[in-house]
Amino acid sequence: MLVRVPTLYVPRYPTPPLSFPGVSVAILKVAQMGHPVLRRVAEPVDPAAIRTPAFRRVCQDLLDTMDEYDGAGLAAPQVHLSVRVVVLTLDGSEGPEVWVNPVLTPLTDRTSATYEGCLSVEGMRGRVARPARIHVRFLDDEGAERAYVLQGFPAVVAQHECDHLDGVLYIDKADPRTLAFLPEFRKFGRMDEYEDAPPEDLDDEPELGDAVIEVPADLSAAEALALAEPHLLSSEEE
Ligand code: ZN
Numbered sequence: 001m002l003v004r005v006p007t008l009y010v011p012r013y014p015t016p017p018l019s020f021p022g023v024s025v026a027i028l029k030v031a032q033m034g035h036p037v038l039r040r041v042a043e044p045v046d047p048a049a050i051r052t053p054a055f056r057r058v059c060q061d062l063l064d065t066m067d068e069y070d071g072a073g074l075a076a077p078q079v080h081l082s083v084r085v086v087v088l089t090l091d092g093s094e095g096p097e098v099w100v101n102p103v104l105t106p107l108t109d110r111t112s113a114t115y116e117g118c119l120s121v122e123g124m125r126g127r128v129a130r131p132a133r134i135h136v137r138f139l140d141d142e143g144a145e146r147a148y149v150l151q152g153f154p155a156v157v158a159q160h161e162c163d164h165l166d167g168v169l170y171i172d173k174a175d176p177r178t179l180a181f182l183p184e185f186r187k188f189g190r191m192d193e194y195e196d197a198p199p200e201d202l203d204d205e206p207e208l209g210d211a212v213i214e215v216p217a218d219l220s221a222a223e224a225l226a227l228a229e230p231h232l233l234s235s236e237e238e
Contacts, residue, residue, distance in 0.1 A: 028065045028079040030119045038120055039167040042082045045100050050143040059098045059141055062087045071119050072157045075164030078120050086161040090154040090212045102138035102162050105221040106131035112207060114156050116170045125185045126174030127192060130159045132208045135221035145217035149228035152210035
């Protein structure tokens with residue numbers, strides 16, 4: 001049978017190009033605080049599963065959901081999948097990436113205190129102090145071993161997302177006196193500015209600058225730090 005193709009064919013999903021022909025974008029429901037999946041320790045992913053169509057689909061759905069809600073990151077347990085996968089954007093110019101079975105190691109006692117929010121704790125902000133420099137090793141979406149030394153905001157995002165894999169939410173670590181609902185946060189700003197005495201971890205040391213340095217995955221955290229250190233110093237001076 002001959003099928004005539006209309007001359008003015010408008011595709012149903014004109015943008016963006018889909019990685020799986022015939023599969024449309026899926027925006028997943030984000031679990032809210034109180035759902036047990038957010039408190040479970042997530043299961044490691046079998047590396048052999050990474051390149052399967054089912055796993056790629058999960059990664060694409062995570063990326064699409066993160067994009068829909070303008071998140072800097074999203075962890076699989078937040079969409080009711082208790083597996084050790086996070087998607088995150090470390091650096092806006094590089095685009096989002098997928099980390100499977102990530103392992104984090106703090107590289108400094110210095111902390112960076114940042115106001116955080118979470119798609120699973122809707123409408124709140126709170127200040128969390130976290131190690132300002134970390135090493136992370138993971139498998140990427142092709143199953144390759146990768147590693148970074150991260151400093152500043154990228155280190156915060158990585159720790160926030162990877163905490164989800166251990167059933168930890170940022171409000172567990174936030175100074176409770178800094179917690180604010182979003183309309184009040186927008187109106188009054190940081191709660192710690194209203195304190196009579198500033199919190200001890202807000203010292204006078206300058207914040208460490210942002211840095212994303214890819215390092216060979218076979219190095220130990222200490223070896224990776226030694227390799228990355230010259231770049232970290234220059235970003236600190238910026
Ligand atoms: Zn979160």
